Amino acid sequence: MARGDLRRFHRDPLGFLEDLSRRRSTDVFRLPWGGWCAGETELALAVLRDPGFNAGLSTFYGDLLPSRSAQIAVGHAVRNIIRARLPEYRENLAAAVPRLPAAGRWPETGTALVYECLADLLLHPAAAPELRSLLARSVGGGLLIRSPLMRERARAEILRSRLFTALIRHIGRRRGQGVDPGGPRDLLDAVLDACPRETTDEVVAELYVLLFRSIVGNVGYAVAWTVLLAGLHHPPGAPWPWPTDWIVRESARHRPFVWMVGRPVPHPIECGGVALRPGTILSVSPYLLHHDERHWSRPDAFDPERWAHPDKRGPYLPFSAGPFICAGAAVAQTMTTDTVAALAADARLTVLGGHTRPVVTNAAAPCAFTLSRTTEPLTRSHAPERR
Numbered sequence: 001m002a003r004g005d006l007r008r009f010h011r012d013p014l015g016f017l018e019d020l021s022r023r024r025s026t027d028v029f030r031l032p033w034g035g036w037c038a039g040e041t042e043l044a045l046a047v048l049r050d051p052g053f054n055a056g057l058s059t060f061y062g063d064l065l066p067s068r069s070a071q072i073a074v075g076h077a078v079r080n081i082i083r084a085r086l087p088e089y090r091e092n093l094a095a096a097v098p099r100l101p102a103a104g105r106w107p108e109t110g111t112a113l114v115y116e117c118l119a120d121l122l123l124h125p126a127a128a129p130e131l132r133s134l135l136a137r138s139v140g141g142g143l144l145i146r147s148p149l150m151r152e153r154a155r156a157e158i159l160r161s162r163l164f165t166a167l168i169r170h171i172g173r174r175r176g177q178g179v180d181p182g183g184p185r186d187l188l189d190a191v192l193d194a195c196p197r198e199t200t201d202e203v204v205a206e207l208y209v210l211l212f213r214s215i216v217g218n219v220g221y222a223v224a225w226t227v228l229l230a231g232l233h234h235p236p237g238a239p240w241p242w243p244t245d246w247i248v249r250e251s252a253r254h255r256p257f258v259w260m261v262g263r264p265v266p267h268p269i270e271c272g273g274v275a276l277r278p279g280t281i282l283s284v285s286p287y288l289l290h291h292d293e294r295h296w297s298r299p300d301a302f303d304p305e306r307w308a309h310p311d312k313r314g315p316y317l318p319f320s321a322g323p324f325i326c327a328g329a330a331v332a333q334t335m336t337t338d339t340v341a342a343l344a345a346d347a348r349l350t351v352l353g354g355h356t357r358p359v360v361t362n363a364a365a366p367c368a369f370t371l372s373r374t375t376e377p378l379t380r381s382h383a384p385e386r387r
C-alpha cells in the first residue's frame with residue numbers, strides 16, 4: 001500500500017474503505033492491499049450466494065479438512081457442544097461478572113470474561129495445567145486477532161509456538177485414551193470426534209485454535225463493541241433504555257467485527273465491470289453493506305430503535321451469508337446478548353476514553369477504553385428494560 005494510503009487507512013480504516021467505494025467507477029473496486037471488493041450491495045450478496053464462488057471448501061478452514069462435508073461436521077459438532085452448555089455459560093457469567101474490577105480495561109476485559117466463563121468447555125479441567133495456562137495466556141497475548149504492532153505480533157508468535165507444542169502433545173495423549181463414552185467433554189473432544197480419523201495431531205491443533213479464536217475472540221469483541229457503542233450513545237451511568245438484543249444487533253450492524261469476507265474467483269469472469277482472473281480474492285464488506293443508504297435509513301447513526309421494526313432493515317450480515325455462513329451464528333448471538341445483559345444487570349455502566357473508530361487488522365476491533373461498572377441498586381423507574 002502507498003504510504004499516504006497507509007496513513008489514511010490507519011487514521012480511519014472504515015472511512016478509508018467508504019471513500020474507496022464512493023470514488024469507484026465500476027461496481028467492483030481494487031483494494032490497495034490486494035484483491036478486489038464488491039462495492040454494490042446486490043452484487044456483494046450475489047457473490048456470497050453464488051454457487052460458483054461458494055463451491056468446494058470454505059476459506060474459513062482453508063485446506064485443513066479434506067472435504068466440505070468434513071468442514072460441516074466439525075462446525076456442527078462445535079456449535080452443538082456450545083449450545084448444550086449455554087446454561088453453564090450463564091451460571092458462570094453470574095458468578096464472574098460481580099468479580100470484575102469497578103473499572104476495567106477493554107476490550108481485553110470482554111475477551112477474558114468470555115474465556116473465563118467457557119474455560120472448562122474449551123478444555124476439560126483434567127487437561128494438563130500447563131496447557132490450560134497457555135490457553136488462558138493466549139487470550140490476552142495476541143492470539144485472538146493480529147496486532148497492528150510488530151513487537152506484539154512477534155510476542156504472540158512465541159506464545160503460539162509454545163501453545164502448539166503443548167496442544168499437539170496433549171492431542172496425542174487424548175487420542176491414545178480413546179473417545180469418552182459419555183460424549184465430548186470439551187471443544188477438543190468435539191473437534192477430535194468430528195474430523196476424519198486420518199487427520200494429523202498438528203491439523204487437529206490448528207482446527208482447535210481456529211475455533212477457539214472464533215468463539216472467544218468473536219464473541220468477546222462483539223461484547224466489547226456493544227458496551228462501547230451503547231455507552232458512547234447514552235448519558236454516562238444512566239440505564240440503557242433499549243432491550244439488550246437490539247443493542248447487540250445494532251452494534252454488529254454499525255461496527256461488524258468481521259469487516260471483510262473473501263472468496264477466490266473460480267474462473268476467468270467479468271464481474272461488476274472488471275475482468276477478474278481465477279484465484280484473485282473478491283471481497284465483500286459487511287461494513288459497506290450495513291452502511292448503504294439505499295437500504296438503511298441514517299446508516300451512520302447508532303440507533304438500536306431501528307430493531308423495533310425488523311421489516312425496515314437492509315442486508316444484515318455480521319455472520320456473512322450464503323453456504324459458508326457462520327456455523328455458530330445463533331449461539332454467538334445468544335452468548336453475546338447474555339454477556340451484555342449480565343454486565344448491565346443492576347449496574348451503572350460508564351465508558352471512559354473510547355471512540356467509534358476501530359483498530360483494523362484481520363478484524364475490526366474496538367479501540368482501548370475503560371468501562372466503569374458500579375452496582376448501586378437502581379430505583380424501579382430507572383430499572384432498564386431487559387431482553
Ligand code: HEM
Pocket residue numbers: 058059060061071072074075078079082214215218219222257258261262318319320321323324325326327328329331332333336
Ligand atoms: C459474534 C461472534 C461471531 C461472529 C461475528 C462470527 C462471524 C463469522 C463469519 C463472518 C464467518 C465467515 C463466513 C464466510 O466466510 O462467509 C464465520 C465462520 C464460521 N464461524 Fe463464526 N462468528 C462468530 C462466532 C462463532 C462461534 C461462537 C462459533 C462456534 C460455534 C463459530 C463458528 C464458525 C464456523 C465453524 C465457521 C466456518 C463456517 C463454514 O465455513 O462452514 N463462530 N463466522
